[in-house]
Amino acid sequence: AQSVAQPEDQVNVAEGNPLTVKCTYSVSGNPYLFWYVQYPNRGLQFLLKYITGDNLVKGSYGFEAEFNKSQTSFHLKKPSALVSDSALYFCAVRPSISSGSARQLTFGSGTQLTVLP
Amino acid sequence: KAGVTQTPRYLIKTRGQQVTLSCSPISGHRSVSWYQQTPGQGLQFLFEYFSETQRNKGNFPGRFSGRQFSNSRSEMNVSTLELGDSALYLCASSFVGQGVTGELFFGEGSRLTVL
Numbered sequence: 001a002q003s004v005a006q007p008e009d010q011v012n013v014a015e016g017n018p019l020t021v022k023c024t025y026s027v028s029g030n031p032y033l034f035w036y037v038q039y040p041n042r043g044l045q046f047l048l049k050y051i052t053g054d055n056l057v058k059g060s061y062g063f064e065a066e067f068n069k070s071q072t073s074f075h076l077k078k079p080s081a082l083v084s085d086s087a088l089y090f091c092a093v094r095p096s097i098s099s100g101s102a103r104q105l106t107f108g109s110g111t112q113l114t115v116l117p
Numbered sequence: 118k119a120g121v122t123q124t125p126r127y128l129i130k131t132r133g134q135q136v137t138l139s140c141s142p143i144s145g146h147r148s149v150s151w152y153q154q155t156p157g158q159g160l161q162f163l164f165e166y167f168s169e170t171q172r173n174k175g176n177f178p179g180r181f182s183g184r185q186f187s188n189s190r191s192e193m194n195v196s197t198l199e200l201g202d203s204a205l206y207l208c209a210s211s212f213v214g215q216g217v218t219g220e221l222f223f224g225e226g227s228r229l230t231v232l
Binding site for chain 2: 043
Protein backbone atom coordinates (compact mmCIF):
# COMPACT_ATOMS: atom_id res chain seq x y z
CA ALA A 1 0.00 0.00 0.00
CA GLN A 2 1.14 3.53 -0.68
CA SER A 3 1.73 6.22 1.92
CA VAL A 4 2.75 9.85 2.15
CA ALA A 5 4.52 11.61 5.00
CA GLN A 6 4.56 15.34 5.59
CA PRO A 7 6.92 15.62 8.55
CA GLU A 8 6.08 19.21 9.46
CA ASP A 9 2.63 20.11 10.73
CA GLN A 10 3.50 23.80 10.60
CA VAL A 11 5.94 25.87 8.56
CA ASN A 12 6.48 29.58 9.18
CA VAL A 13 8.35 31.79 6.76
CA ALA A 14 8.78 35.52 6.33
CA GLU A 15 7.29 37.19 3.29
CA GLY A 16 9.81 37.39 0.46
CA ASN A 17 11.84 34.44 1.72
CA PRO A 18 11.94 31.10 -0.05
CA LEU A 19 9.66 28.39 1.28
CA THR A 20 9.85 24.61 1.30
CA VAL A 21 7.14 22.17 2.32
CA LYS A 22 8.45 18.64 2.67
CA CYS A 23 6.90 15.41 1.42
CA THR A 24 8.17 11.84 1.25
CA TYR A 25 6.30 8.90 -0.21
CA SER A 26 6.20 5.14 -0.34
CA VAL A 27 4.65 3.33 -3.29
CA SER A 28 5.14 0.21 -5.37
CA GLY A 29 6.59 1.01 -8.74
CA ASN A 30 6.82 4.50 -10.11
CA PRO A 31 4.82 7.19 -8.34
CA TYR A 32 2.51 9.85 -9.63
CA LEU A 33 2.80 12.75 -7.19
CA PHE A 34 0.54 15.73 -6.60
CA TRP A 35 0.40 18.87 -4.49
CA TYR A 36 -2.85 20.52 -3.45
CA VAL A 37 -3.60 23.64 -1.41
CA GLN A 38 -6.60 24.24 0.81
CA TYR A 39 -7.78 27.62 2.06
CA PRO A 40 -10.08 27.82 5.11
CA ASN A 41 -13.53 26.34 4.53
CA ARG A 42 -12.71 25.58 0.91
CA GLY A 43 -11.99 22.52 -1.17
CA LEU A 44 -8.59 21.44 -2.43
CA GLN A 45 -6.98 23.26 -5.32
CA PHE A 46 -4.54 21.46 -7.61
CA LEU A 47 -1.05 23.04 -7.72
CA LEU A 48 1.13 20.66 -9.70
CA LYS A 49 1.93 17.06 -10.47
CA TYR A 50 4.87 14.85 -11.35
CA ILE A 51 4.21 12.06 -13.80
CA THR A 52 7.48 11.50 -15.60
CA GLY A 53 10.37 13.40 -17.15
CA ASP A 54 12.02 16.48 -15.69
CA ASN A 55 12.47 16.20 -11.94
CA LEU A 56 11.61 19.88 -11.43
CA VAL A 57 7.93 20.50 -11.97
CA LYS A 58 6.45 23.98 -12.23
CA GLY A 59 2.91 24.67 -11.20
CA SER A 60 0.38 27.34 -10.37
CA TYR A 61 1.05 30.60 -8.47
CA GLY A 62 4.84 30.32 -8.80
CA PHE A 63 5.11 27.02 -6.99
CA GLU A 64 7.44 24.25 -8.08
CA ALA A 65 8.37 20.84 -6.75
CA GLU A 66 11.42 18.67 -7.03
CA PHE A 67 11.09 14.93 -7.47
CA ASN A 68 13.94 12.92 -5.97
CA LYS A 69 13.61 9.22 -6.62
CA SER A 70 16.55 8.12 -4.47
CA GLN A 71 15.21 10.01 -1.46
CA THR A 72 11.56 9.25 -2.33
CA SER A 73 10.76 12.91 -1.83
CA PHE A 74 8.66 15.52 -3.60
CA HIS A 75 9.22 18.81 -1.78
CA LEU A 76 7.15 21.86 -2.69
CA LYS A 77 9.06 25.12 -3.13
CA LYS A 78 8.57 28.76 -3.95
CA PRO A 79 11.40 31.27 -4.38
CA SER A 80 9.60 34.18 -2.71
CA ALA A 81 6.68 33.62 -0.33
CA LEU A 82 3.59 35.83 -0.21
CA VAL A 83 1.26 36.37 2.74
CA SER A 84 -1.52 35.07 0.49
CA ASP A 85 0.31 31.71 0.26
CA SER A 86 -0.71 31.01 3.86
CA ALA A 87 -2.84 27.88 3.67
CA LEU A 88 -2.88 24.12 4.26
CA TYR A 89 -0.81 22.12 1.78
CA PHE A 90 -1.30 18.47 0.95
CA CYS A 91 1.00 16.08 -0.86
CA ALA A 92 -0.61 13.04 -2.51
CA VAL A 93 0.52 9.91 -4.32
CA ARG A 94 -0.98 7.46 -6.73
CA PRO A 95 0.81 4.35 -7.99
CA SER A 96 1.46 4.21 -11.71
CA ILE A 97 0.46 0.56 -11.77
CA SER A 98 -3.07 0.48 -13.08
CA SER A 99 -5.55 -1.22 -10.80
CA GLY A 100 -9.04 -0.93 -9.48
CA SER A 101 -7.86 2.01 -7.40
CA ALA A 102 -6.71 3.78 -10.51
CA ARG A 103 -7.70 7.30 -9.59
CA GLN A 104 -7.61 7.11 -5.81
CA LEU A 105 -5.14 9.47 -4.17
CA THR A 106 -3.42 8.82 -0.85
CA PHE A 107 -2.86 12.10 0.96
CA GLY A 108 -0.36 13.22 3.55
CA SER A 109 -1.54 14.75 6.80
CA GLY A 110 -1.05 18.28 5.56
CA THR A 111 1.30 21.14 6.41
CA GLN A 112 0.00 24.50 7.58
CA LEU A 113 2.06 27.22 5.93
CA THR A 114 2.06 30.65 7.53
CA VAL A 115 3.79 33.50 5.74
CA LEU A 116 4.53 36.36 8.11
CA PRO A 117 4.43 39.95 6.84
CA LYS B 118 -16.13 25.91 -17.38
CA ALA B 119 -17.97 25.45 -14.10
CA GLY B 120 -16.15 23.62 -11.34
CA VAL B 121 -17.30 20.76 -9.16
CA THR B 122 -20.48 21.74 -7.35
CA GLN B 123 -21.43 20.25 -4.01
CA THR B 124 -24.68 20.76 -2.15
CA PRO B 125 -25.48 21.53 0.55
CA ARG B 126 -22.41 23.40 1.77
CA TYR B 127 -23.36 23.15 5.43
CA LEU B 128 -25.76 20.97 7.32
CA ILE B 129 -26.51 19.95 10.87
CA LYS B 130 -28.02 16.60 11.78
CA THR B 131 -28.61 14.65 14.96
CA ARG B 132 -27.37 11.19 15.81
CA GLY B 133 -29.36 8.41 14.17
CA GLN B 134 -30.52 10.51 11.23
CA GLN B 135 -29.37 10.02 7.68
CA VAL B 136 -27.96 12.50 5.21
CA THR B 137 -27.58 12.71 1.44
CA LEU B 138 -24.91 14.86 -0.19
CA SER B 139 -24.86 15.78 -3.85
CA CYS B 140 -22.03 16.38 -6.30
CA SER B 141 -22.09 17.65 -9.88
CA PRO B 142 -18.75 17.06 -11.64
CA ILE B 143 -17.05 19.25 -14.16
CA SER B 144 -18.67 18.87 -17.56
CA GLY B 145 -17.03 15.99 -19.41
CA HIS B 146 -15.64 14.38 -16.26
CA ARG B 147 -17.09 10.95 -15.78
CA SER B 148 -15.22 9.83 -12.68
CA VAL B 149 -16.37 11.05 -9.28
CA SER B 150 -14.61 10.31 -6.00
CA TRP B 151 -15.57 11.13 -2.44
CA TYR B 152 -13.25 11.90 0.46
CA GLN B 153 -13.86 12.54 4.14
CA GLN B 154 -11.73 15.18 5.86
CA THR B 155 -11.45 15.36 9.63
CA PRO B 156 -8.86 17.01 11.91
CA GLY B 157 -7.92 13.66 13.41
CA GLN B 158 -7.86 11.36 10.40
CA GLY B 159 -7.06 13.81 7.64
CA LEU B 160 -8.24 13.06 4.12
CA GLN B 161 -9.61 9.57 3.68
CA PHE B 162 -10.93 8.00 0.49
CA LEU B 163 -14.54 6.90 0.60
CA PHE B 164 -15.36 5.63 -2.90
CA GLU B 165 -15.06 6.26 -6.61
CA TYR B 166 -17.73 6.00 -9.28
CA PHE B 167 -17.38 5.75 -13.02
CA SER B 168 -20.10 4.89 -15.52
CA GLU B 169 -22.60 4.54 -12.70
CA THR B 170 -20.52 1.77 -11.11
CA GLN B 171 -18.57 1.87 -7.88
CA ARG B 172 -14.97 1.18 -8.91
CA ASN B 173 -13.27 1.33 -5.54
CA LYS B 174 -14.22 1.72 -1.91
CA GLY B 175 -12.26 2.87 1.09
CA ASN B 176 -12.30 1.43 4.58
CA PHE B 177 -15.61 2.79 5.79
CA PRO B 178 -18.61 0.98 7.26
CA GLY B 179 -21.62 0.06 5.18
CA ARG B 180 -23.48 3.07 6.54
CA PHE B 181 -21.61 5.05 3.92
CA SER B 182 -22.93 4.50 0.42
CA GLY B 183 -23.09 6.30 -2.86
CA ARG B 184 -24.32 6.21 -6.38
CA GLN B 185 -23.75 7.85 -9.72
CA PHE B 186 -26.34 8.80 -12.29
CA SER B 187 -26.17 8.62 -16.06
CA ASN B 188 -25.25 12.32 -16.24
CA SER B 189 -22.24 11.61 -13.96
CA ARG B 190 -23.75 13.44 -11.00
CA SER B 191 -23.19 11.60 -7.77
CA GLU B 192 -24.72 11.35 -4.35
CA MET B 193 -23.42 9.89 -1.14
CA ASN B 194 -25.53 8.81 1.77
CA VAL B 195 -24.67 8.26 5.39
CA SER B 196 -27.25 6.42 7.46
CA THR B 197 -27.59 6.19 11.23
CA LEU B 198 -25.31 9.15 11.79
CA GLU B 199 -22.75 9.07 14.58
CA LEU B 200 -20.93 11.97 16.21
CA GLY B 201 -17.73 10.82 14.52
CA ASP B 202 -19.27 11.36 11.10
CA SER B 203 -18.90 15.10 11.58
CA ALA B 204 -16.52 16.09 8.80
CA LEU B 205 -15.98 17.94 5.58
CA TYR B 206 -17.04 15.68 2.73
CA LEU B 207 -15.24 16.44 -0.49
CA CYS B 208 -16.22 15.38 -3.95
CA ALA B 209 -13.69 15.28 -6.76
CA SER B 210 -14.05 14.67 -10.46
CA SER B 211 -11.51 13.68 -13.06
CA PHE B 212 -11.27 13.30 -16.80
CA VAL B 213 -11.07 9.60 -17.42
CA GLY B 214 -9.26 10.09 -20.71
CA GLN B 215 -6.12 11.07 -18.79
CA GLY B 216 -6.15 7.74 -17.01
CA VAL B 217 -4.16 7.47 -13.83
CA THR B 218 -2.05 10.54 -14.61
CA GLY B 219 -4.98 12.94 -14.34
CA GLU B 220 -5.43 15.17 -11.36
CA LEU B 221 -8.59 15.36 -9.30
CA PHE B 222 -10.65 18.54 -9.23
CA PHE B 223 -12.33 19.11 -5.90
CA GLY B 224 -15.52 20.84 -4.92
CA GLU B 225 -15.85 23.19 -1.97
CA GLY B 226 -17.14 20.41 0.22
CA SER B 227 -20.19 19.74 2.37
CA ARG B 228 -19.57 20.35 6.05
CA LEU B 229 -21.63 17.97 8.13
CA THR B 230 -22.08 18.49 11.85
CA VAL B 231 -23.70 15.70 13.85
CA LEU B 232 -25.12 16.66 17.24
